Amino acid sequence: xxxxxxxxxxxxxxxxxxxxxxxxxxxxxxxxxxxxxxxxxxxxxxxxxxxxxxxxxxxxxxxxxxxxxxxxxxxxxxxxxxxxxxxxxxxxxxxxxxxxxxxxxxxxxxxxxxxxxxxxxxxxxxxxxxxxxxxxxxxxxxxxxxxxxxxxxxxxxxxxxxxxxxxxxxxxxxxxxxxxxxxxxxxxxxxxxxxxxxxxxxxxxxxxxxxxxxxxxxxxxxxxxxxxxxxxxxxxxxxxxxxxxxx
Amino acid sequence: xxxxxxxxxxxxxxxxxxxxxxxxxxxxxxxxxxxxxxxxxxxxxxxxxxxxxxxxxxxxxxxxxxxxxxxxxxxxxxxxxxxxxxxxxxxxxxxxxxxxxxxxxxxxxxxxxxxxxxxxxxxxxxxxxxxxxxxxxxxxxxxxxxxxxxxxxxxxxxxxxxxxxxxx
Numbered sequence: 001x002x003x004x005x006x007x008x009x010x011x012x013x014x015x016x017x018x019x020x021x022x023x024x025x026x027x028x029x030x031x032x033x034x035x036x037x038x039x040x041x042x043x044x045x046x047x048x049x050x051x052x053x054x055x056x057x058x059x060x061x062x063x064x065x066x067x068x069x070x071x072x073x074x075x076x077x078x079x080x081x082x083x084x085x086x087x088x089x090x091x092x093x094x095x096x097x098x099x100x101x102x103x104x105x106x107x108x109x110x111x112x113x114x115x116x117x118x119x120x121x122x123x124x125x126x127x128x129x130x131x132x133x134x135x136x137x138x139x140x141x142x143x144x145x146x147x148x149x150x151x152x153x154x155x156x157x158x159x160x161x162x163x164x165x166x167x168x169x170x171x172x173x174x175x176x177x178x179x180x181x182x183x184x185x186x187x188x189x190x191x192x193x194x195x196x197x198x199x200x201x202x203x204x205x206x207x208x209x210x211x212x213x214x215x216x217x218x219x220x221x222x223x224x225x226x227x228x229x230x231x232x233x234x235x236x237x238x239x240x241x242x243x244x245x246x247x
Numbered sequence: 248x249x250x251x252x253x254x255x256x257x258x259x260x261x262x263x264x265x266x267x268x269x270x271x272x273x274x275x276x277x278x279x280x281x282x283x284x285x286x287x288x289x290x291x292x293x294x295x296x297x298x299x300x301x302x303x304x305x306x307x308x309x310x311x312x313x314x315x316x317x318x319x320x321x322x323x324x325x326x327x328x329x330x331x332x333x334x335x336x337x338x339x340x341x342x343x344x345x346x347x348x349x350x351x352x353x354x355x356x357x358x359x360x361x362x363x364x365x366x367x368x369x370x371x372x373x374x375x376x377x378x379x380x381x382x383x384x385x386x387x388x389x390x391x392x393x394x395x396x397x398x399x400x401x402x403x404x405x406x407x408x409x410x411x412x413x414x415x
Contacts, residue, residue, distance in 0.1 A: 018397075021397050021398075021400065021401040021404075022393065022394070022397040024397075024400070025393070025396055025397035025400045025401075026393060026397070028372075028400075029371055029372075029377075029378065029396065031377070031378050031393065053404065056404045056407070056408070057400045057403075057404055059349075060353055060400065060403045060404060060407060061372045061400075063349055063350050063353040064353060064357070064368070064369070064372050064373055065372070065373055066350060067350055067353060067354055067357070068268050068271065068272075068369065068373045071267065071268060071271050071277055071280070072264040072267060072268060073264075073267070074263040074264055074267050074284065075281055075284070075285065078263055078284065078285070078288055079260045079263065081288060081292070082251075082256050082259050082260050082263075082288060082292065083256055083260065
C-alpha cells in the first residue's frame with residue numbers, strides 16, 4: 001500500500017522505498033496500481049517540477065524508441081541462414097571477433113558454405129575452394145612449421161593427411177591471412193578438393209590482443225577428424241608416395 | 248537438441264529484429280550489435296534448443312550469455328570507452344534539427360548507462376515489455392527491472408539536462 005511519509009518524494013511500496021523517479025518510471029510503464037496512480041496524478045497537478053520531470057522522461061523514451069526503430073534492420077543473410085538446414089555457417093567478417101564458427105555435422109559428405117555477406121571483396125572466404133588452395137592440397141607435403149605462400153596474401157600449411165571412413169583422402173591444413181588464421185579439413189572427392197570444416201584458429205587484434213585461440217572452433221575441427229578418420233595420419237613417406245601417385 | 252525445429256526456425260526469424268535491438272541495448276554499438284546477433288544465431292543453430300523452449304526467451308538468454316562470456320569478460324567495452332558515442336548518428340537523418348540533436352544526446356547518454364540498465368530500459372521502453380516480461384527475458388527479479396528502469400530513466404534525464412545546460 002502506498003503511504004506517503006514525511007519525506008515528500010519517498011513512499012513505501014511493498015517494503016521498498018521508492019523515490020519520485022521510481023514512481024514516475026512505474027507510472028510511465030503502467031506498473032503502478034490504481035491507488036498510487038491517483039495519488040501521483042494528484043501530485044502532478046500541483047507540482048510543476050514533478051510534471052516537468054515526467055515530461056522529460058517521456059520525451060526521452062520517445063527519442064529512445066526513434067533511435068532503436070532505426071536499428072531494427074537485421075543483416076540480410078541471417079534469415080536464410082536460420083531457414084536453411086544442414087549448412088555450415090559462414091559469417092561475415094565481424095569487427096570484434098573476426099572469427100568463424102562452423103558447425104560441422106559429423107559424417108557429412110560435404111559442408112555447404114553460405115556466404116551471403118562479405119563486406120570486403122578481398123577478404124578470403126575460407127570455405128571456398130579455389131584453384132590455388134586446391135593445388136596446395138594436391139601437392140604440398142605436410143609439415144610442422146613454415147608456410148607456403150598463396151595469392152591474396154594467404155599462407156598455407158598442410159598439417160596431416162588421413163583416410164576418411166568413406167574412402168576419401170582428407171587433409172588438415174592451416175591458412176593465414178593478415179591477423180586471421182583458420183584450421184580446416186578438406187577431402188578429395190572424385191579428383192576435387194572440398195572443404196569439410198573450417199574454424200578460426202587464432203585471432204590476435206593488434207591493439208588489444210584480447211582474442212585468444214578460438215578453442216570452440218579448433219574443437220570442431222578435431223571432432224570432425226576424430227569422427228571421420230578411418231586410420232591414423234600418414235607418415236611423411238606414405239604421404240609423399242600418395243601425392244606422387246596422384247592420390 | 249542438435250538442431251532447431253522448423254517452427255523454432257520460423258519463430259527465430261520473427262524474433263530477429265527484436266533480438267537485434269536487444270543486442271544493441273547490450274553493446275550500444277550498431278556494428279557490435281550485428282556481430283553479437285550473428286554469433287547468437289550461429290550458437291542457436293549449432294546447439295539448438297529444447298523442443299519446448301520459448302524461442303524468444305531462449306535466444307535472448309543465449310545472446311546475453313554470449314555477451315557476458317565473450318565480450319564483457321574480455322573487457323572489450325573498454326575499447327570503446329574513449330571512442331565516439333556508439334549510437335552516434337543512429338536514427339538521425341538531418342544533422343541540424345532539434346530532433347536530431349536530441350537523438351544524439353539520448354544516444355550518447357544511453358551509451359553511458361550501465362549495460363544492465365540499458366538492457367532493462369530497452370526491454371520496457373522500446374519493446375513495451377511489462378516488468379514481469381522483462382524480468383523473464385533478462386532473468387532477474389521484477390523488482391530489479393523496476394529499479395534498473397527507473398535508475399536508467401533518472402540517469403538519462405539528468406545526463407540530458409546536464410548536456411542541454413552545457414550546450415546552452
